[in-house]
Amino acid sequence: MKKLNDQMAKLTIKRLSPEEEFPDLSQHNNHMAKVLTQDMFTKLRDRATPNGFTIDGVIQTGVDNPGHPFIMTVGCVAGDEETYEVFKELLDPIIEDRHGGYKPTDKHKTDLNPDNLKGGDDLDPNYVLSSRVRTGRSIRGFCLPPHCSRGERRGVEKMSVEALDSLSGDLKGKYYALKNMTDAEQQQLIDDHFLFDKPVSPLLLASGMARDWPDGRGIWHNDTKTFLVWVNEEDHLRVISMQKGGNMKEVFNRFCTGLTKIETLFKDKGTSFMWNEHLGYVLTCPSNLGTGLRAGVHVKIPNMSKHAKFEEVLKRLRLQKRGTGGVDTAAVGGTFDISNADRLGFSEVELVQMVVDGVKLLVEMEKKLEKGQSIDDIMPAQK
Amino acid sequence: MPFGNTHNNFKLNFKVEEEYPDLTKHNNHMAKVLTKDMYAKLRDKQTPSGFTLDDVIQTGVDNPGHPFIMTVGCVAGDEESYEVFKDLLDPIISDRHSGYKPTDKHKTDLNFENLKGGDDLDPNYVLSSRVRTGRSIKGYALPPHNSRGERRAVERLSVEALNTLDGEFKGKYYPLKGMTDAEQEQLINDHFLFDKPVSPLLLGAGMARDWPDSRGIWHNDGKSFLVWVNEEDHLRVISMEKGGNMKEVFRRFCVGLRKIEETFKKHNHCFMWNEHLGYVLTCPSNLGTGLRGGVHVKLPKLSTHAKFEEILGRLRLQKRGTGGVDTASVGGVFDISNADRLGSSEVDQVQMVVDGVKLMVEMEKKLEKGEAIDGMIPAQK
Numbered sequence: 185m186k187k188l189n190d191q192m193a194k195l196t197i198k199r200l201s202p203e204e205e206f207p208d209l210s211q212h213n214n215h216m217a218k219v220l221t222q223d224m225f226t227k228l229r230d231r232a233t234p235n236g237f238t239i240d241g242v243i244q245t246g247v248d249n250p251g252h253p254f255i256m257t258v259g260c261v262a263g264d265e266e267t268y269e270v271f272k273e274l275l276d277p278i279i280e281d282r283h284g285g286y287k288p289t290d291k292h293k294t295d296l297n298p299d300n301l302k303g304g305d306d307l308d309p310n311y312v313l314s315s316r317v318r319t320g321r322s323i324r325g326f327c328l329p330p331h332c333s334r335g336e337r338r339g340v341e342k343m344s345v346e347a348l349d350s351l352s353g354d355l356k357g358k359y360y361a362l363k364n365m366t367d368a369e370q371q372q373l374i375d376d377h378f379l380f381d382k383p384v385s386p387l388l389l390a391s392g393m394a395r396d397w398p399d400g401r402g403i404w405h406n407d408t409k410t411f412l413v414w415v416n417e418e419d420h421l422r423v424i425s426m427q428k429g430g431n432m433k434e435v436f437n438r439f440c441t442g443l444t445k446i447e448t449l450f451k452d453k454g455t456s457f458m459w460n461e462h463l464g465y466v467l468t469c470p471s472n473l474g475t476g477l478r479a480g481v482h483v484k485i486p487n488m489s490k491h492a493k494f495e496e497v498l499k500r501l502r503l504q505k506r507g508t509g510g511v512d513t514a515a516v517g518g519t520f521d522i523s524n525a526d527r528l529g530f531s532e533v534e535l536v537q538m539v540v541d542g543v544k545l546l547v548e549m550e551k552k553l554e555k556g557q558s559i560d561d562i563m564p565a566q567k
Numbered sequence: 568m569p570f571g572n573t574h575n576n577f578k579l580n581f582k583v584e585e586e587y588p589d590l591t592k593h594n595n596h597m598a599k600v601l602t603k604d605m606y607a608k609l610r611d612k613q614t615p616s617g618f619t620l621d622d623v624i625q626t627g628v629d630n631p632g633h634p635f636i637m638t639v640g641c642v643a644g645d646e647e648s649y650e651v652f653k654d655l656l657d658p659i660i661s662d663r664h665s666g667y668k669p670t671d672k673h674k675t676d677l678n679f680e681n682l683k684g685g686d687d688l689d690p691n692y693v694l695s696s697r698v699r700t701g702r703s704i705k706g707y708a709l710p711p712h713n714s715r716g717e718r719r720a721v722e723r724l725s726v727e728a729l730n731t732l733d734g735e736f737k738g739k740y741y742p743l744k745g746m747t748d749a750e751q752e753q754l755i756n757d758h759f760l761f762d763k764p765v766s767p768l769l770l771g772a773g774m775a776r777d778w779p780d781s782r783g784i785w786h787n788d789g790k791s792f793l794v795w796v797n798e799e800d801h802l803r804v805i806s807m808e809k810g811g812n813m814k815e816v817f818r819r820f821c822v823g824l825r826k827i828e829e830t831f832k833k834h835n836h837c838f839m840w841n842e843h844l845g846y847v848l849t850c851p852s853n854l855g856t857g858l859r860g861g862v863h864v865k866l867p868k869l870s871t872h873a874k875f876e877e878i879l880g881r882l883r884l885q886k887r888g889t890g891g892v893d894t895a896s897v898g899g900v901f902d903i904s905n906a907d908r909l910g911s912s913e914v915d916q917v918q919m920v921v922d923g924v925k926l927m928v929e930m931e932k933k934l935e936k937g938e939a940i941d942g943m944i945p946a947q948k
Contacts, residue, residue, distance in 0.1 A: 200716030207715060208744070208780055235577050240714075247777050333621075334588060335581030363589065389770065396628050399589050 202226035207247045214259030215278045215470075216246035224273055233270045237263030237331050241392075242271055245330075248390040258282065258471050261391045263331030265324065265458045265466050279463075279470055283528040292464035292474050295531035298433070298440040304540040307430025311547045312481045313519065316426035317439045317536065319476040320419035320467045322458040323450070328468045329393040329418060337400035340420045347449040348404045348413060355442055357406035359415075362398035378403055380417050393418060393468070410435075411442050419467050419476075430481065432543075436536050464528060474528025479536045481543050482508050486518025487553035488546055493563065497549070500566045501542035502526055522546065538567060575611070575619045583607040588628045595640030596659045596851075597627035605654055614651045616708050618644030623652055626711075629771035639663060639852050642772045644712030646705065646839045646847050660844075660851055664909040673845035673855050676912035679814075679821040685921040688811025692928045693862045694900065697807035698820045698917065700857040701800035701848045703839040704831070709849045710774040710799060715781070721801045722781040728830040729785045729794060736823055738787035740796075743779035759784055761798050774799060774849070791816075792823050800848050800857075802827075811862065813924075817917050845909060855909025860917040862924050863889050867899025868934035869927055874944060878930075881947045882923035883907055903927070919948060 199205055206225050209217040220243065228239040246259025260278065262268055268275055276288045307315070322328060323343060326336045345359045360369055373379035382397045383389060405412040414422040423446070425439035450456060458466035464474040488494060489505075498505060506521040507514040515521075522543055524535040542564075549559045578586055587606045590598040601624065609620045627640025641659065643649055649656055657669045688696070703709060704724060707717045726740045741750055754760035763778045764770060785794040795803040804827070806820035831837055839847035845855040869875055870886075879886060887902040888895040896902075903924055905916040923945075930940045 199714050200720065204716035204719060205714055207777060236575075244776060248775070333578040333581065333586060335578060335585035338585055339581075390776075394629070395625060396588065399628075 199229075202229060205229065207243070209247070211250050212246070212259070213251035214246050214249070214257045215281055216243050216259030216274070217251070218281070219274060219277045228271055228274060231270050233264050233266040235264045235266070235327050235331065237267055237270075237327070239271060239274070241331060242267060242274065245387055245391040249387050257387060258469055260470065261330045261393075261468050262328055262466070262470070264327045265322070267328075268463060268466065268470075275470060279473065279528070282471055283474070284526065286529050288462070290529065291461050292528055293531045294459070294464055294475070295533040296440045296444060297533065298437040300533040301433060301436055301536055301540065303544075304433035304436065304536070305431050307432060307481065307540070307543055308547050309429040311485070311550060312430030312483045312543065314426065314428050314482045315430060315432045315435045315479075316424065316481070317432075317435055317477065317479040318422060318424040319439075319443070319478075319532075320465070320472055321421040321423065321443075321446075321476070322466055322468070323420050324456050324458050326420065328420070329416065330391040330468065334396050334399060337396065337416050341400045341402065341415050343450070343453070343455065344413070344415050344421055345402075345404065346453075347446050350449055351406070351442070351445060354408060354438075355406050355411055355445065357404055357411070359402055359404040361402040363401070373403060376405075376409055378405060378409075378412055380414055383418070388418065411438055413446075418469070419472070430543075432479070432481065432536065432540050436479070440532070472527055474526075475530070475532045475535055476527060477532050477535055478523050478527075479539045480506075480521050480523030481539070482519055483522055483543060483546065484517075484519050485522075485546055485550045488550045488559075489515065489518055489520060491549075491553065491559070493559075497546070497564065498522075500564045501545070502538050502567045503542045575613055575617075575621070578621075579611055583610070586610065588624070590628070592631050593627070593640070594632035595627050595630070595638045596662055597624050597640030597655070598632070599662065600658045601655060609652055609654060612651050614645050614647040616645045616647070616712065618648055618651075618708070618712050620652060620655070622712065623648060623655065625773075626768055626771040630768050638768060639850055641851065642711045642849050643709055643847070643851070645708045646703070648709075649844060649847065649851075656851060660854065660909070663852055664855070665907070667910050669843075671910065672842050673909055674912045675840070675845055675856070676914040677821045677824060678914065679818040681914040682814060682817055682917055682921065684925070685814035685817065685917070686812050688813060688862065688921070688924055689928050690810040692865045692931060693811030693924065694865065695807065695809050695863045696811060696813045696816045697805065697862070698813075698816055698858065698860040699803060699805040700820075700824070700859075700913075701846070701853055702802040702804060702824075702827075702857070703847055703849070704801050705837050705839045707801065709801070710797065711772040711849060715777050718777070718781040718797050722783065722796050724831070724834065724836060725794070725796050725802055726783075726785065727834070728827050731830050732787070732823070732826055735789060735819070736787050736792055736826065738785055738792070740783055740785040742781075742783035744782070754784060757786075757790055759786060759790075759793055761795055764799075769799065772849075792819055794827075799850070800853070811924075813860070813862065813917065813921050817860070821913070853908055855907075856911075856913045856916055857908060858913050858916055859904045859908075860920045861887075861902050861904030862920070863900055864903055864924060864928065865898075865900050866903075866927060866931050869931045869940075870896070870899055870901060872930075872934065872940070874940075878927070878944060879903075881945050882926070883919050883948045884923045 206222050232238045241263050242260045251257050323340055326340050383394050401416045410427050412424040425435045465476045467476050502525050503522050504525040508521050524539050552559050587603045613619045622644050623641045632638050707721055764775050782797045791808050793805040806816050846857045848857050883906050884903050885906040889900050889902050905920050933940050
């Protein structure tokens with residue numbers, strides 16, 4: 185911390201006493217509100233990261249969005265890589281609570297070797313409609329979306345597009361800047377389900393991630409439309425591999441290959457992704473630390489999803505369900521988005537393995553229930 | 568927003584070209600004025616409270632504007648913003664306030680006795696009358712930039728001052744935080760309640776941070792004098808009543824404002840004011856008097872007349888729907904108010920409303936009788 189102390193930006197702005205400045209969190213239900221006390225606030229408000237990110241920057245989204253009784257939001261963001269160090273006292277307990285008891289001394293393993301995945305090429309396409317793996321990456325040396333300047337954001341865009349433009353083979357593709365998009369391009373991207381729009385979620389808006397929209401934002405995808413990169417949305421980069429059907433192995437293969445190629449290209453230019461052996465890949469939202477990976481399928485499980493033990497099964501498999509429209513949506517017609525619940529403390533291979541094995545089991549259960557059979561004998565143990 | 572630009576110096580590591588916003592698709596006052604050279608000149612400056620150029624312009628960068636409505640596209644974070652960023656704000660003020668020059672002086676006149684007439688607008692046409700303005704408490708940053716502590720101090724000082732009012736001004740404060748359902752329902756029915764801003768213009772400037780902390784509504788028992796605390800400005804002061812007695816509305820407005828200002832002075836506080844810009848508020852469009860005096864008036868015939876816009880222009884009035892600035896009128900009822908804020912006094916502006924509305928009601932009556940109004944078209948004020 186001493187080294188970091190020397191690098192911290194000097195705070196020159198006059199403020200009132202810590203008691204007068206402490207937010208009212210009495211109506212709040214998010215991770216930040218559970219952890220932030222007056223004493224902690226008093227201590228942390230004198231600090232700023234070397235780039236000038238302060239405690240108010242970290243917590244503003246959580247103050248402005250008291251939360252939901254059922255959905256526990258994180259309520260804080262990082263403005264740069266150093267946030268996780270400078271504001272450790274706040275973020276470590278939040279990380280621990282959010283990531284299954286992950287301790288400040290724990291080490292996270294990264295494994296992007298697709299050969300280590302067993303199976304995953306035979307999920308029944310009558311049930312598994314599509315497969316997808318996504319993660320995020322942050323470019324070291326630049327501030328993150330809540331705090332970056334226009335110049336930094338453009339720098340991230342420029343570097344990313346340079347790297348992506350040098351991809352070849354089945355990864356060869358094209359970049360579509362949001363700013364210059366033609367109507368035709370926009371329509372095509374919407375039809376492909378690739379287009380991301382300016383955030384409307386108050387969680388994102390309150391943290392300043394939509395500033396200067398659409399400057400520096402864009403979408404890159406390969407010609408075959410199976411590998412996609414979002415630039416400067418919620419993270420510097422979001423990398424997505426996807427295709428119809430149940431061949432998660434192939435999706436993961438392409439994911440790992442593409443990611444590794446991009447990382448190599450960045451290294452050749454003297455930059456790298458934010459990563460450390462404790463937190464793994466460093467991203468804007470503490471919930472995405474570690475692998476930043478969400479691997480999932482759209483799967484038809486109308487019978488299983490109505491079963492009394494559905495939630496229990498998911499929990500034991502360390503999976504979560506969402507509607508097919510994304511994180512805040514409901515399922516339609518018994519088709520669910522099933523993905524890994526964990527991000528930190530497990531490797532990429534381990535998480536995708538959980539999805540592959542878990543979905544295979546869920547489909548077996550669905551088939552049994554279709555035949556009127558019981559599933560009690562194939563209930564899994566807690567992973 | 569304060570957290571987005573807490574330490575401006577780090578951005579200076581990037582070249583001007585890299586940081587200068589892309590304003591090619593923009594149509595607001597800020598975009599018309601901010602050149603790359605001006606950006607280069609102002610980008611390393613900050614006010615004593617740390618407000619920077621990017622903070623001033625963020626709302627204008629994030630909201631490119633409308634082809635028909637010219638938004639301002641910038642805000643002040645504190646009193647000093649208007650000085651530190653003069654090079655940007657003076658031309659915007661000039662453009663927005665009809666050529667007001669950096670050397671011009673603004674006159675303040677809150678002497679209600681100077682208003683002539685205004686007590687006899689025909690209530691068959693004029694449904695309600697209202698005058699509003701804003702005030703900022705000197706020494707505290709403005710809503711785009713203030714900290715929670717500062718905002719709470721503004722609330723505390725304001726409520727202390729308001730609670731000393733008596734007679735026709737005796738009233739009560741309702742903080743948004745902790746409001747009961749019953750209180751909320753009543754305030755909605757009285758058309759007093761303000762809600763968390765949804766306009767991207769305001770959100771982009773950081774004015775909704777920490778909502779609803781330290782926001783609230785004070786009103787007198789007679790429900791004719793109302794103060795909003797920590798919405799778009801530190802204070803918004805409103806005098807209103809049904810019918811056409813603008814004179815009375817303005818009297819109460821001036822008397823109430825004076826009393827509030829005196830109470831603040833007793834506690835060694837005052838409002839932000841200077842002889843060039845008048846009352847200093849968050850949005851440059853509200854400088855000067857910050858006053859909007861208006862009526863809801865039934866003009867179904869006049870409003871469809873070919874010369875309606877022309878008449879309004881000459882009378883220095885503007886129309887809005889009865890739901891407020893972005894709404895359309897319903898059933899021929901319009902909100903008619905002064906267009907000017909800076910360069911004329913409060914009395915001047917309310918006089919224009921009183922005289923102008925009186926004329927328009929006369930015109931409406933003529934048109935009802937099928938008579939022409941050509942002889943009544945006013946000269947440009």
